[in-house]
Amino acid sequence: MQKEYVVGVDLGGTKILTAVADLEGNILARVRKDTEAEKGKEAVIQKIKDTVYGVIKETDIDLSQVKGIGLGVPGPVNIKKGVIKHTPNLKLDNVNIIEELRELDTPIFLENDANAAALGEKWFGAGKAAENMIYMTVSTGIGGGVIINKEIFHGAGDAAGEIGHMTIIPDSDVQCGCGNYGCWEAIASGTALGRLGREAVEAGKDTLMSKLVNDPSEVNGAVVAKAAEKGDKVAREIMDKIADYLGIGMASLINIFNPDTIVIGGGVSQSWKLIEDKVNSTIKARAMNSLIEDVNIITAQLGSDVGVLGAVATALAELDLL
Amino acid sequence: MQKEYVVGVDLGGTKILTAVADLEGNILARVRKDTEAEKGKEAVIQKIKDTVYGVIKETDIDLSQVKGIGLGVPGPVNIKKGVIKHTPNLKLDNVNIIEELRELDTPIFLENDANAAALGEKWFGAGKAAENMIYMTVSTGIGGGVIINKEIFHGAGDAAGEIGHMTIIPDSDVQCGCGNYGCWEAIASGTALGRLGREAVEAGKDTLMSKLVNDPSEVNGAVVAKAAEKGDKVAREIMDKIADYLGIGMASLINIFNPDTIVIGGGVSQSWKLIEDKVNSTIKARAMNSLIEDVNIITAQLGSDVGVLGAVATALAELDLL
Numbered sequence: 001m002q003k004e005y006v007v008g009v010d011l012g013g014t015k016i017l018t019a020v021a022d023l024e025g026n027i028l029a030r031v032r033k034d035t036e037a038e039k040g041k042e043a044v045i046q047k048i049k050d051t052v053y054g055v056i057k058e059t060d061i062d063l064s065q066v067k068g069i070g071l072g073v074p075g076p077v078n079i080k081k082g083v084i085k086h087t088p089n090l091k092l093d094n095v096n097i098i099e100e101l102r103e104l105d106t107p108i109f110l111e112n113d114a115n116a117a118a119l120g121e122k123w124f125g126a127g128k129a130a131e132n133m134i135y136m137t138v139s140t141g142i143g144g145g146v147i148i149n150k151e152i153f154h155g156a157g158d159a160a161g162e163i164g165h166m167t168i169i170p171d172s173d174v175q176c177g178c179g180n181y182g183c184w185e186a187i188a189s190g191t192a193l194g195r196l197g198r199e200a201v202e203a204g205k206d207t208l209m210s211k212l213v214n215d216p217s218e219v220n221g222a223v224v225a226k227a228a229e230k231g232d233k234v235a236r237e238i239m240d241k242i243a244d245y246l247g248i249g250m251a252s253l254i255n256i257f258n259p260d261t262i263v264i265g266g267g268v269s270q271s272w273k274l275i276e277d278k279v280n281s282t283i284k285a286r287a288m289n290s291l292i293e294d295v296n297i298i299t300a301q302l303g304s305d306v307g308v309l310g311a312v313a314t315a316l317a318e319l320d321l322l
Numbered sequence: 323m324q325k326e327y328v329v330g331v332d333l334g335g336t337k338i339l340t341a342v343a344d345l346e347g348n349i350l351a352r353v354r355k356d357t358e359a360e361k362g363k364e365a366v367i368q369k370i371k372d373t374v375y376g377v378i379k380e381t382d383i384d385l386s387q388v389k390g391i392g393l394g395v396p397g398p399v400n401i402k403k404g405v406i407k408h409t410p411n412l413k414l415d416n417v418n419i420i421e422e423l424r425e426l427d428t429p430i431f432l433e434n435d436a437n438a439a440a441l442g443e444k445w446f447g448a449g450k451a452a453e454n455m456i457y458m459t460v461s462t463g464i465g466g467g468v469i470i471n472k473e474i475f476h477g478a479g480d481a482a483g484e485i486g487h488m489t490i491i492p493d494s495d496v497q498c499g500c501g502n503y504g505c506w507e508a509i510a511s512g513t514a515l516g517r518l519g520r521e522a523v524e525a526g527k528d529t530l531m532s533k534l535v536n537d538p539s540e541v542n543g544a545v546v547a548k549a550a551e552k553g554d555k556v557a558r559e560i561m562d563k564i565a566d567y568l569g570i571g572m573a574s575l576i577n578i579f580n581p582d583t584i585v586i587g588g589g590v591s592q593s594w595k596l597i598e599d600k601v602n603s604t605i606k607a608r609a610m611n612s613l614i615e616d617v618n619i620i621t622a623q624l625g626s627d628v629g630v631l632g633a634v635a636t637a638l639a640e641l642d643l644l
Contacts, residue, residue: 076612131478132482148470148475153470155580155581155616156453156454156581156582157612157613157615157616158580159580159613160454160578160579160580162578162580162610163577165577165609166574166577166578167490167573167574167608168489168492169492170490170491180573180609181608248489248492251489251502252488252489253578255484255485255487255488256468256482256484256485256488256575256578257477258476258478258480258484259477260478285501286489286502287487287502288484290398290407290479291484293479294478294479294481295478
């Protein structure tokens with residue numbers, strides 16, 4: 001019998017990363033192309049196909065050996081129908097991507113990108129031992145995927161896991177992209193970190209941050225983290241504030257889900273050491289002790305491969321090969 | 323073949339309600355006894371047995387026709403081990419109740435009472451059409467049970483669904499019984515409703531509530547609701563505040579779980595008409611539109627039978643008879 005493989009496609013707003021992997025998730029080859037979303041739907045779909053053909057060509061396998069293709073999409077999807085509902089950064093709204101990719105003659109499995117990343121970390125990364133796991137990615141926003149009994153929990157409309165839109169500070173004056181005020185991602189994401197840093201610099205506070213940039217508008221989350229690492233007091237206070245907000249949301253998730261594992265991904269996870277203590281002390285104050293004992297909080301392991309390995313895991317999961 | 327039945331036991335802090343039901347959940351007979359928790363563990367366990375023997379006696383069936391006994395417990399449980407971990411209102415801590423009830427010679431299935439109630443409403447009450455459902459009971463506290471793919475979601479340590487301990491107002495000065503400040507149940511339960519009413523009366527506000535009681539200390543949630551029903555402005559404002567807090571938490575749960583159904587039980591559900599509009603307007607402002615479209619918010623149907631029917635459903639679920 002010929003050996004079997006799957007393909008994972010990490011469709012992003014700026015790049016498409018496609019890989020072919022064996023059934024254990026070992027990547028044989030990968031291809032990366034700029035998405036060039038501005039060229040429109042047809043061009044992006046053609047580019048997805050090109051990356052699939054391209055990555056197969058890089059190996060000595062044949063497309064017929066590919067049992068399925070997992071596709072991680074940056075936006076809500078209808079999994080059963082194979083429809084991409086909406087993509088804030090692409091022009092792929094209401095696209096039946098299974099039909100569009102029919103010429104590949106291989107089963108296509110859709111997943112929201114945060115859910116795919118959760119599956120990736122669960123099967124090939126930090127969460128290998130997890131059964132009930134929350135993956136949270138803290139970068140420009142806060143996204144998440146909830147794994148229950150080793151499977152993604154999809155909810156009624158394939159949209160479960162919008163943990164970034166828990167209301168954390170109801171009377172906050174920070175409006176979220178979703179319209180609500182005080183959402184977790186509005187106040188505790190990397191974007192929020194940058195905003196607080198910028199405000200401190202603009203307010204003329206005595207901080208290293210102002211020396212790390214040419215203009216206050218350049219202060220972002222990474223600048224705040226860098227200044228905090230060097231011991232800057234103002235930056236540290238900001239990191240502590242974000243850490244407290246992260247801890248509040250995580251404590252609620254622990255009380256709601258009683259997970260065995262929380263995996264932290266995204267840019268903020270790279271500064272985890274700077275915020276870990278404060279996050280944990282907030283969780284300790286706010287979550288129930290027995291539930292804290294049940295949970296293991298760890299940082300993600302897959303780095304920039306999380307999306308494509310998540311897409312691989314999506315295909316393997318749907319094919320019942322995990 | 324002899325017809326088969328199950329028994330449900332609703333073990334409460336003040337009463338034990340036990341019923342025998344057919345496999346469709348129709349109750350044939352029920353027995354109610356005071357728990358008399360102060361008499362201690364052995365007495366309570368004996369009383370559980372007595373209610374089971376007693377309820378069977380009320381019918382013409384034999385204990386051998388009972389395929390299983392579901393037991394709803396007011397506190398955390400270890401389902402696999404059959405252990406009641408802790409009961410705030412009973413003296414049944416770390417009790418292996420399966421062993422204690424062995425003489426009944428019937429499989430015993432434990433469930434936390436809020437989870438049991440969720441199962442009851444799902445199978446025999448308001449949630450019959452639900453697949454992904456959140457049951458929330460708002461009375462002295464806020465409890466909950468989360469149903470995913472028609473089954474209770476238990477989490478890593480059988481403690482998932484502590485939705486009442488989401489932090490809703492992080493800087494609240496109201497401490498919850500769990501130790502945290504600003505928990506949902508500390509600020510939005512019937513207890514919180516009563517507290518706000520009491521504070522208004524004690525502050526000398528011009529309100530009907532002060533006429534409904536002999537002493538301000540007698541103001542409870544029911545008094546506030548009664549005054550609000552009669553159009554009292556102060557009571558209405560308090561109901562609106564509680565409704566807003568309920569809506570904040572429900573919006574977060576909608577964004578996190580994308581449920582198809584939320585069932586509201588407990589005392590506050592009897593005042594649902596008074597708060598429904600405000601709850602819905604808060605949800606509309608804070609949850610994502612597509613997720614609001616997916617969810618049906620309804621009040622519980624089983625009244626005081628919810629616990630015992632939940633225990634019946636627990637047994638039926640564990641026996642794969644649902």
